[in-house]
Structure formats: C-alpha cells, structure tokens
Amino acid sequence: MTIQENLQAINQRIAAACARAGRNPAEVRLVAVSKTKPAAMIDEAAAAGQQLFGESYAQEFSAKAEEVSSAVEWHFIGGLQTNKVKYLRSKVSLIHSVDRLSLAREIDRQWGKLGRRVDVLLQVNLGGEESKSGTEAAELEELARQVARLPNLRIRGLMTLPPWCDDPEEVRPFFRQLHQLAEGLAKLAIPGVEMRELSMGMSHDFEVAVEEGATLVRVGTAIFGERQRAGG
Template sequence: MTISERLAAIRRRIENACARCDRDPNDVRLVAVSKKKPAADIEQAHRAGQQLFGESYVQELMEKAPLVAAPVEWHFIGGLQSNKVKYLRGRVTLIHSVDRLSLAREISRQWQKEASVADILLQVNLAREESKRGAAEDEVLELVPQIAELPGVRIRGLMTLPPYAENPEDVRPYFRRLRRLAEQIAAAGLPGVEMRELSMGMSHDFETAIEEGATLIRIGTAIFGARN
C-alpha cells in the first residue's frame, strides 16, 4: 500500500470509531509520526491531505524540517531535555511531553524571548513504568497550578503512553484514567489551563483511545510502514 492508501484507511477507521461512540470525526486529529522517515515521505503524506506531523528527536526535527517544503504543522512528542528546548522555539505548535516543572520553566523562558506562548501537554506515566517518561497522576495534580503561573506556556491537555498490549482492550483503563484526570483538572478551573486535548493512542490501539476521548492520536507505522 502507498502512504496515501494507508492514510485513507486510517481515516476510515477514525470515522468508524467516532461513529461507535457518537463523536464528531473532526474532533480527532491525526498526528503522523514521521521519526526515522525521510522528508519525501512527509511530502507524500501532505499531498494526501495530512497536515500534522510529530517528531520525537530534536536533532532529527532540525535536520528534516528545512527539507520539507510543504506547509506542514509540527508537534514534538518525544522526551525533551531542557537544553534542547531552544531549538524547538518557532518550529513547533505543540509540545506533548512536558513532565516536570524545570522543563516547563525553560519552555516559558525560551518562548518569552519572542514574546510568545508555547502550547504544551503534560505527559502522564499512568503505569509508572521506569522505561517511560511522564509524571505520576498525583505529581501532575501538583504540577498543574505551578506551571499555570508561568507566563510563557499554556497547558492545553494531557498525553500518555500506556504499557504495550496486543489486545487494545487491555489498555482501555489507562485511556479512561487519563480522561478522568483531565476532567478533575478542568473542574479546578485554573486560569490559563485547558483540558481540550488528550494525546493518546497509537497504530495498534488508536480506535480504543478515540472511544475513550482522544483528540490527538499519534500514528507512525500504520502510515509510513516499519522503521528501519
């Protein structure tokens, strides 16, 4: 299958998942995860109607973005070191992976240099897996009011990467917990904090994530094929 055909198949699956849970497909945005894939693949996906692309490595984004002539939108979805934040300024519209106050402070500092505000998601490690980044649920509840006070960032929602499971039903509880955590945070009504985005679901489980409220699904392999 071509990239265009894979994208069309995924869009049909998104529409079907939304129909099952009575959601508007326009409320679910597809982030095409293009890490390890060449700029030509991104251009091909853009010609097939894909606008939004996610990268996990700062260096790769810096090298690849200038090679993509199409007017695409970049999100950063990977683990982020504070000393790399400056390279994302002006390049990305959303950072999915903020998991500590020090990182949020650096993002705020960098974006303020251009008198702008960074939109961010807080990454939640619901299973407390040591191999994955993200703050625990109780830590997130403490982080939100602290980060909300920073002048150069806006909290737009939450992101999670649950444990891998062959059966998507096994990870449904994690998606549901993220949605409930977002509802709890939204109920606090903190100024500058919105829970409009839930970034969750990947190639093998995105339909389940949509059924549990995902607004951003991050799909790589099902679009671009296996990574080298």
Template sequence: MSIAERLEGVRQEIRMAAVKAGRNPDEVRLVAVSKTRPGADVIQAFRAGQTLFGENYVQEFTAKTAEVPDPVEWHFIGHLQSNKVKYIAGLVNMIHSVDRLSLAEEISRQWGRINETCNILVQVNVSGETTKSGTTSEDAINLVRAASLLPNIRVAGLMTMPPFFDDPTAARPYFAELKRLFTMIAAEEIPGVEMKELSMGMSGDFEAAIQEGATLVRIGTAIFGERG
C-alpha cells in the same frame, strides 16, 4: 501500498472508531508520527491532505524542517531534554511530553525570547512503568497549576503512553484514567489552563483511546509502514 492510500485507510478507521464511540469524528485529530522518516515522506503525506506531524528527536526534527517547505503543523511528542528546547523554539506548535516543571520553565523561557507562546500537554505516566517518562497521576494537577503561572506557555491538556499489550483493549483502563484526570483538572478551572486535548493512542490501540476520549492520536507505522 502508497503513503496516501495508507493515510486514507487510517482516516477511515479513525472516523469509524469515533462514530462507534458516539463521538463527532471531527473531534479527533491525527498526528502522523514521522520520526525516522525522510522529509520526502512528510511531503507525500502533506500532498495527500495530512497537515499535522509528530517528531521525537530534536536533531532529526530540526534537520527535517529544512527539508519540508510545506506549511505543516509540527508537534514534538518525544522525551525532551531541557538543554535541547532552544533548538525547537518557534518551530513546533505543541509539545506533548512535558513531565516536569523545570522543562516547562525552559520552554517558557525560550518561547519568551521570540515573544511567542507554546502549547503544552502534561505527560502522565498512568501505568507507573519505570521505563516511561511522565509525572504521576497524583502530581499531574500540581504540575498543571505550576505550569499555568509561566508566561509563555499554555497548558492545553494531557498525554500518556500505556503499556504495550497484544490485545489493544487492555490499554483502555489507562486511557480511562487519563480521561478521569483530565476531567478532574478541567473542573478546577485553573486560570490560563484550557483542558481541550487528550493525546493518547497509537497505531495498535487508537480505537480504544478514541472510545475513552482521545482528541489527538499518534500514528506512524500504519501510515508510513514498518521502519527499516
């Protein structure tokens, strides 16, 4: 099956999940996770109508941007070290994985050098797993407040990665908790914060994430096939 065929299948599943949840399918955007994939795969997906791609590794991402001439929208979705921020400044439209104030400060600093603003999502470790990045549910609002004061970033929402389950519906309470935090923070009406994005759900559990309000679902394997 080609990338274009898999992509169309994923889009249909997203639409059906949104309709089933009583939502407008246009509210849910697909982030095609292209990590470890060659630039040629991104180009194929772009030609099939996919414009938004997510990358996890700075070195791989910067090399790939040179391979892909098409006007794609790049999001950085992986764990990000502060000393690597300078390499992606101006190349990504959004960073999903901001889990500490020092990282937000460095993003603001680097985007300030090019006189641009970066959209960020605060990553929340809802499950409390020690193997996962993210601020705690309790500290999320404090990080949003502090980040909102930085001049060259815009807080646009939240992101999480739940534990892996064989049963995708088991992840739903974690998505519901992120939505609860999202709603609580939005109600604070913090100046400079526009809570509009919930990045949650991957190839195995995106339907449950959409039921709980996801606006960005991060899907790689179902589009590009198993990684070699």
C-alpha cells in the same frame, strides 16, 4: 499500500471509532509520527492531505523541518531533554511531553525570547513504568498549577503512553483514566489550564483511544511502515 492509501484507511478507522462512541470525527486529529522518516515521505503525506506531523528527536527534527517543502504543522511528541528545547523554538505548535517543572521553565524561557507563547500537554505516566516519562497521576494537579504560572506556556490538555499490550482492550483503562484526570483538572478551573486535548493512542490501539476520548492520535507505523532505526 501507498502512504495516501494508508492515510485513507486510518481516517476511515477513526471515523468508525467515533461513530461507535457517538463522537464527531472532527474532534479527532491524526498526528502522523514522522520521526526517522525522510522529508520526502512527509511531503508525500502532505500531498495526500495530511497536515499534522509529530517528531520525537529534537535535533533530527530541527534539520528535517528545513527540508520539508510542504506547509505543515509540527508537534513534538517525544521525551524532551531541557538542553534540546532550543531546537524546537518557534518551529512547533504543540509539545505533548511536558512532565516536569524544569522542562516547562526552559520552554518558557526559549519562547520568551521570541515574545510568543506555545501550547503544551502534560504527560502522565499511568503505567508506573520507569522506562517512560511522565508525571505521576497524584502529582498532576501540582504540576499543572506550577506550569500554569509560566507566562509563555498554555496548558491545553494531557498525554499518556500506556504500557504495550498486544490486545488494545487491555490499555483501555489507561485511556479512560487519562480522560478522568482531565475532567478532574478541568473542574478545578485553574487559570491558564484548559483540557481541550487528550493525546493518546498509537498505530495498534488508536481506535480504543478514540472511543475513550482521544483528540490527538499519534500514528506512525501504520502510515509510513516499520521503523527505520533502533529507537525510532
């Protein structure tokens, strides 16, 4: 199938999941995960109507963004080292993976150079996996309060990457927990903290994520095909 056909199929599945959950499909945005994929494939997806793309490697993204000819919106969705933040400055509209105060401070510093603000999501590690980034659920409120004090960031919601399970139903509790954490944070009414976005769900489980409240689903393989290199 072509990229256009894949996008149509995924959007139909998102709409069906929204119908099952009684949600408006307009509440859910598809992030096409384009890490390791060439600029030409991104332009092809953009020509098919996809506007939002997610990248995970800062330096690769910085170079690729210059090669993409289409007017697209970029999100950064991968684990982010503090010394790589400079490669994202002014190029991304949302960073999904803020999991520690030191990273937030560097993002604040880099966007401060521009006199601009950037939207971020706080990443939560709900599976307790050491191999994955994310703050602990018990530490989320304190992190939110600390990051909210930084003038050049706006907290827009939460992100999680649950443990891999062959059966998407097995990860439903993680998606439900993230939704509950977001609701709890929203009730605290912390200045500068909004819970309008939930970034959760990938190629194999995004329909369950949508049913549990996802507003951003990160889909790569189902759009572009299998990964092109290790770590992609």
